[in-house]
Amino acid sequence: MKEILVRSFSGLLYVSLLVFSLYNKHVFILLFFLFGLICLAELKKLIQYKSFVPFIVFTVLYGVFGYWQFVMKSNDGLIEATQILQVITIFVQLFLIKDLFTEKNIPLFISKKIIITTFYLSSGFVFLVLIANYHQTFSPLIILGAFILVWTNDTFAYLVGKNFGKQKLFPSISPKKTVEGFLGGLFFASVASYFIATFTETLSFNHWLILSIIISVFGTLGDLIESKFKRQANVKDSGIIMPGHGGLLDRFDSIIFAAPFIYLFLRIINYVS
16 A cells, blocks of 8 residues: 555656646756656666767757757757758667667677667657647647557556567567557557647547557667666666656657657657648
8 A cells, every 4th residue: 555655656746847847848858857867877777788878969959959949049950950850860770779689788899889879768858849849839738638548558568468468569678568559558548639739729530540640659669778778777767756656768758769759759740831
């Protein structure tokens, strides 16, 4: 009972901080900067990377893209810079996905550690900020909808997998994840997309439905990739900052991996509309 209460309290605190930050752009950017630093520290520990350089890279990337107009004195070049970052990030993520399909450990030589901390985690948080500033205006309901889809997918993937799961999804990486759980999470995230579209009036239902699929697929892959890092480090959780939940990276692994693909889809619908 005590464990459930502790888990509930830490989860409620996390959600409350996130929702509160959506009322102001600068509060959001600051809070997610702190979240990013904590996640980066946890990732560095998982991949045994002791350098301080990733914190500098993260701060520069996050600050420049978060306050592009202030830093550059205009919005000129933002789209081009974002596209370059997006291509590199997705390219790196595809290689990480490839690593899931081999029983070998993810190679963690120094250059790979630099690439992972920069284009797996740091750029993931950059794209969360870019999503929140869709159309160069602060759009908190879009990023909130994305988080709701992640939470819905994770919750129902767990519940369906626990009660009906039989076929393992990636047994060598995460023995508890099942195909049935993944499909259950995808189904209920798709259902949630209807209510998000109805109550937020941000994007059409069709757009939110596609986003639910993107988030379920790439969010699950992000979770599996972090699980492989944890398995290599021989630890259960990425940290202990959230009692009952583990580390903050355990809560952000899905959304930061899906973020570049979410932003890419938003750019596509903006281009064709």
